[in-house]
Amino acid sequence: MSTLLQLTQADVAIGGRPVLHGVQLQLARGDRLALIGANGSGKSTLLRTLHGLLPPVRGTFTRDAAARQAMVFQRPFLLRTSVQRNLVLGLWLAGLPWHEAVQRAPAALARVGLQELAGRNARHLSAGQQQRVALARAWCLQPEVLFLDEPTANLDPPSKREVEALMAEFAEGGTTLVFASHNLGQVKRLATRVAYLERGRVLADLPVAEFFDRDRLAEVSPEADLFLRLEH
Numbered sequence: 001m002s003t004l005l006q007l008t009q010a011d012v013a014i015g016g017r018p019v020l021h022g023v024q025l026q027l028a029r030g031d032r033l034a035l036i037g038a039n040g041s042g043k044s045t046l047l048r049t050l051h052g053l054l055p056p057v058r059g060t061f062t063r064d065a066a067a068r069q070a071m072v073f074q075r076p077f078l079l080r081t082s083v084q085r086n087l088v089l090g091l092w093l094a095g096l097p098w099h100e101a102v103q104r105a106p107a108a109l110a111r112v113g114l115q116e117l118a119g120r121n122a123r124h125l126s127a128g129q130q131q132r133v134a135l136a137r138a139w140c141l142q143p144e145v146l147f148l149d150e151p152t153a154n155l156d157p158p159s160k161r162e163v164e165a166l167m168a169e170f171a172e173g174g175t176t177l178v179f180a181s182h183n184l185g186q187v188k189r190l191a192t193r194v195a196y197l198e199r200g201r202v203l204a205d206l207p208v209a210e211f212f213d214r215d216r217l218a219e220v221s222p223e224a225d226l227f228l229r230l231e232h
């Protein structure tokens, strides 16, 4: 498997404040990497770093420049206009020619089950529907790597299932996924690999089966093992 992204001994700061410390992380094609850890442990910051939005202040970040990337943020930013127009604008901002964005939007809305709401003001959508607009946007961009920041936080169980199904489809279609999650069931269902963060450090990074093998996890990181104990 070829390497898509690599962080080596990376420190990342926000507004001059150190947030990530000495992060060593490699992403290979086909990975489905879940980032877990307590609130404020650095999951969002790591996602933004991997997506190229926050250059490390120390260490190195290398990526396959040819691999298209997209990110679905925790709270999708939507303008006070129709769902369809939001999607087209988002695609245009991501670099698609306008006519192509207009062409692709209907199929993507249908893909995420929002075709009937295409004319609705996007700000009036529920949280789950807004998340699906963000996924439709990512769908159109056909990224090789998709970053998702707690994509099902605050969604009801049916919406959670739908978003998970879409993530699984991305993965089956060959997209490499990196997602932050507080939901261990979701991590088990979707991830092939899990990284545990604590206070801006990656303390464990293991294949999913090893991560949920308590003896193995305790051996690699007693902190991660304690986190799982408290979560259960």
Ligand SMILES: Nc1ncnc2c1ncn2[C@@H]1O[C@H](COP(=O)(O)OP(=O)(O)OP(=O)(O)O)[C@@H](O)[C@H]1O
Binding pocket: 014, 015, 017, 019, 037, 038, 039, 040, 041, 042, 043, 044, 045, 046, 180
């Ligand atoms: N814009 C910002 N300005 C200053 N500090 C920030 C900013 N964003 C994040 N931080 C700090 O960086 C640290 C890591 O935050 P981050 O959002 O990456 O954590 P997280 O693991 O994603 O948390 P959560 O589970 O709550 O989403 C926290 O201490 C946070 O206060």
